[in-house]
Each structure stands twice: as C-alpha cells, then as structure tokens.
Amino acid sequence: VNTSNTDYIEWFRHAAPYINQHRDKTFVVWFGGEAVACKNFPKIIHDINLLNSLGIKLVLVHGSRPQIEEELKSHGVTPKFHKQRRITDAESLNPVCKGSATARMRVESLLSMGVTNSPMQGASIKVSSGNYVSAKPIGIIDGIDHGQTGDVRSIHTEAVLELLNARHIVLLSNLAYSSTGDILNINSQHVAKACAINLCADKLIYFSEEQGLLNSSNDLLREIDTQYPPEKIAYSQRELFHAAKHACKNGVRRTHFVSHQTDGALIKELFTRDGSGSLISQQNYEKLRPATLNDIGGIQDLISPLEESKVLVKRSESTLSNQIESFTVLERDGHIIACAALHIYAAAKMAELACICVHPDYQKDKKGNLLITHLESIAKEKQLKELFVLTTQTPHWFIERGFQKGELTALPTDKQQRYNAERNSMIFTKSLS
Numbered sequence: 001v002n003t004s005n006t007d008y009i010e011w012f013r014h015a016a017p018y019i020n021q022h023r024d025k026t027f028v029v030w031f032g033g034e035a036v037a038c039k040n041f042p043k044i045i046h047d048i049n050l051l052n053s054l055g056i057k058l059v060l061v062h063g064s065r066p067q068i069e070e071e072l073k074s075h076g077v078t079p080k081f082h083k084q085r086r087i088t089d090a091e092s093l094n095p096v097c098k099g100s101a102t103a104r105m106r107v108e109s110l111l112s113m114g115v116t117n118s119p120m121q122g123a124s125i126k127v128s129s130g131n132y133v134s135a136k137p138i139g140i141i142d143g144i145d146h147g148q149t150g151d152v153r154s155i156h157t158e159a160v161l162e163l164l165n166a167r168h169i170v171l172l173s174n175l176a177y178s179s180t181g182d183i184l185n186i187n188s189q190h191v192a193k194a195c196a197i198n199l200c201a202d203k204l205i206y207f208s209e210e211q212g213l214l215n216s217s218n219d220l221l222r223e224i225d226t227q228y229p230p231e232k233i234a235y236s237q238r239e240l241f242h243a244a245k246h247a248c249k250n251g252v253r254r255t256h257f258v259s260h261q262t263d264g265a266l267i268k269e270l271f272t273r274d275g276s277g278s279l280i281s282q283q284n285y286e287k288l289r290p291a292t293l294n295d296i297g298g299i300q301d302l303i304s305p306l307e308e309s310k311v312l313v314k315r316s317e318s319t320l321s322n323q324i325e326s327f328t329v330l331e332r333d334g335h336i337i338a339c340a341a342l343h344i345y346a347a348a349k350m351a352e353l354a355c356i357c358v359h360p361d362y363q364k365d366k367k368g369n370l371l372i373t374h375l376e377s378i379a380k381e382k383q384l385k386e387l388f389v390l391t392t393q394t395p396h397w398f399i400e401r402g403f404q405k406g407e408l409t410a411l412p413t414d415k416q417q418r419y420n421a422e423r424n425s426m427i428f429t430k431s432l433s
C-alpha cells in the first residue's frame with residue numbers, strides 16, 4: 001500500500017464497501033507454527049486486531065510443528081511419522097503439549113499487547129481458548145499404533161458462537177480432548193476446516209509459506225472454484241486445496257490462501273479488488289453469457305409478468321429475435337433467471353440499458369448489479385461515453401448505482417424521436433469516463 005497522503009485517503013475510501021461487507025461476518029483463520037515463528041507474525045496479529053476492530057468475528061487456529069520439533073529435540077525424542085502424519089507416542093506427548101503451548105502463548109501474548117503508539121493501542125482483545133474441539137484417536141493404521149494422534153470428532157459450535165457474539169476471539173490449536181479425557185494431537189488445518197464448516201463461516205483463511213495457491217508451474221492461482229483439477233495444483237499444496245474444497249462444498253462461502261511472509265497480505269486480500277493471494281469458491285452454477293435465439297422462450301417467461309404490470313415495455317417475439325444480440329442472460333441450471341439488454345448508439349457514443357429483469361426468486365442477491373456492471377464494462381470496451389436508461393418504477397435503484405436524472409435532449413436523436421410520451425418514463429444517464 002502506497003502511503004503518500006492522498007493515496008492513503010483514496011485507499012481508505014475504496015476499502016469502505018469491503019468494511020461494510022465484512023462486518024459481523026465469521027472468519028476462521030489458520031496459521032501454522034512456521035507463521036507463528038516468523039518475523040512478520042506480530043504484523044499479522046496487528047492485522048487480526050484490525051479485523052476484530054471492524055466487527056469481524058474471528059476464530060484463530062494455530063499449528064505448532066516447528067515448536068514441537070524443538071521440544072522433541074530438547075527432550076532427546078526422535079520425531080516419528082507415518083505417511084507424513086506424526087505419531088504421538090507416550091514419550092512424544094509431553095513435548096507435543098509443550099510445543100503447542102509455546103505457540104499458543106505467543107499468539108495470546110501478542111493479542112494482549114496494548115502499547116501506546118503501536119497498532120495495538122486500545123485494542124483490549126479478549127481471547128478464549130478451551131475444550132471447544134472434541135477429538136478421537138486415529139488408532140492403528142497399516143499396523144502402526146498412532147498413539148495420541150487424533151482427528152476432529154466434533155466442534156462445540158454453540159459455545160464458540162456464544163463467545164463470538166460476546167466479541168471474544170476464539171483461539172484453537174492442534175490439541176483437543178477425547179471423551180475419555182485424553183489429550184489428542186490433531187492436524188490443526190483439519191480443526192480450522194471443521195470449525196469453519198460447523199460455524200458456516202463466511203471465510204476460511206489459510207496462511208501459507210507461498211503467496212497463495214500455486215499451480216504446478218508455480219504461478220499464483222488468483223481465483224478458482226471447487227471444480228479446479230487438483231492435479232494442476234502444486235504438489236505440496238494439494239492437501240490444503242482438498243481441505244479448502246471440502247469446506248466450500250460444505251457451506252463455507254470462500255476459502256482464501258495468503259502469505260504469512262508478506263507484510264499486509266491479509267489486508268490486501270480482504271480489502272482490495274485485486275487481493276494478494278488465492279480465493280476458492282463454490283463452483284458457480286450461474287453463467288452470465290450473451291443470449292441466443294434459443295433463449296427467447298426463457299426471456300419471455302421471465303419478463304412477461306413485468307410486461308403485464310407495465311414495468312417493462314412489451315416486446316413481441318419478432319422484436320426480441322431482432323434484438324437478441326443486445327441481450328445478456330444469467331443462466332442457472334438451464335433456466336434464464338435474469339436478463340438485460342444493451343442497445344448501442346454508436347454515432348452518439350451512447351448505449352441504452354434496457355429490459356433489466358431478475359426473477360423474483362433470485363432478487364436482492366446483487367444479480368441486477370452484476371448485470372449492469374457487466375454491460376457497463378462492455379460499453380467501456382466499445383469506448384462509449386455514456387449510458388442511459390428509461391424507467392417508470394425503478395429510479396432509485398439506478399440512482400443508487402451512479403445514474404443521474406437526465407433530459408430527453410440528452411438522448412441520441414433517434415431515441416428522442418421514438419420516446420413514448422404516454423409512458424412518460426424518467427431518463428437517467430451515467431457517464432462512463
């Protein structure tokens with residue numbers, strides 16, 4: 001982020017929609033023990049403090065691999081793994097607990113900071129950890145007893161929600177307890193995933209060594225959906241990608257991957273349009289595309305109730321078929337659920353937005369917005385200077401989207417001549433420059 005004074009002000013203003021969008025949402029944030037140990041970690045905590053101040057409900061989940069390795073070493077215990085999974089035998093348990101506690105205390109202590117002249121000044125964050133994850137041992141795999149290595153059994157969702165509603169940050173770790181009272185060492189990434197699914201979190205965020213998710217050629221994947229082929233993901237990140245996919249398919253709206261090494265990566269990801277890392281979302285079943293003649297029936301079904309109530313002008317089948325190339329439709333599972341037309345007046349460098357309609361079952365989900373933003377970008381690509389729209393019953397909707405009341409004389413001449421005085425529509429325009 002450029003910190004020159006005016007850039008800073010502009011950046012802050014541009015962040016406003018994201019601030020509104022994220023307020024009161026629940027984010028589950030995972031970071032490994034590597035992140036906890038890294039130089040940038042205090043800055044990550046400052047950014048987490050900022051999210052907390054902006055009214056985001058946070059569950060933090062930490063790992064502690066390097067901290068455990070260090071404890072094992074100092075206790076003279078050889079680390080044991082089977083298929084990359086740690087075996088927590090009797091002699092490893094104490095070092096595992098100590099390693100996890102070291103990581104947890106670092107997180108808690110940094111979150112407790114409130115030093116004057118630091119970003120934590122006045123923060124006064126309440127952090128809660130406890131028995132919110134119950135676990136079960138994974139048992140014997142390939143004949144090998146994994147001891148107190150476990151898996152998530154359930155999350156005490158109600159208790160976590162109560163804390164989040166009371167504005168506590170909930171801190172979970174790689175340690176959980178079983179119904180027999182044992183301590184189990186579990187994969188903290190799985191804890192984060194299970195917690196995000198159980199809470200129906202709006203976001204699951206994984207901090208990673210890399211800038212985000214990389215493909216097999218090490219290029220950053222900025223935005224993908226759950227259909228992305230796992231074999232195209234960098235090998236070392238495939239397991240995490242599966243976790244993200246599983247979360248997205250089970251109710252988590254979005255999973256993000258951001259770097260724990262880059263200062264401000266989390267803020268950039270959440271508060272700028274271009275982000276900094278990777279975003280995975282549920283496969284999009286909706287498709288915005290140019291209409292074809294085959295869509296005429298679907299468009300008619302959608303708009304005819306509005307033609308009857310005179311919200312939209314009546315269009316005959318032949319008019320629709322003549323204008324079909326101006327139409328964009330939003331298709332969902334083979335049905336047209338929204339449409340809009342862009343009629344271009346090339347000589348006047350203007351375009352008319354027309355026939356904007358979203359099926360009542362799908363309204364209030366920004367599909368109308370999506371359509372006009374899309375048409376606006378087409379008009380910009382065609383180097384047009386201005387959009388206009390004629391409406392009888394939807395003026396405020398357009399005003400809220402940057403349109404201003406205009407006069408008939410502002411329209412292209414041929415449109416002026418065809419203006420239906422009886423309908424008496426209001427005219428709205430929007431400059432594209």
Ligand SMILES: CC(C)(COP(=O)(O)OP(=O)(O)OC[C@H]1O[C@@H](n2cnc3c(N)ncnc32)[C@H](O)[C@@H]1OP(=O)(O)O)[C@@H](O)C(=O)NCCC(=O)NCCS
Pocket residue numbers: 306311312355356357358359362363364365366367368369370389390391392393394395396397
């Ligand atoms: C107008 C329309 C396209 C908006 O579609 P949408 O996908 O619901 O739009 P968005 O989700 O982007 O915006 C929804 C917001 O617009 C508001 N809105 C809907 N119709 C409105 C109207 N006539 N006047 C003012 N605001 C309106 C909704 O109340 C909602 O606001 P809220 O979230 O604050 O409650 C849709 O309501 C529709 O198809 N209406 C009937 C056809 C029509 O009027 N078309 C325009 C003809 S020129």
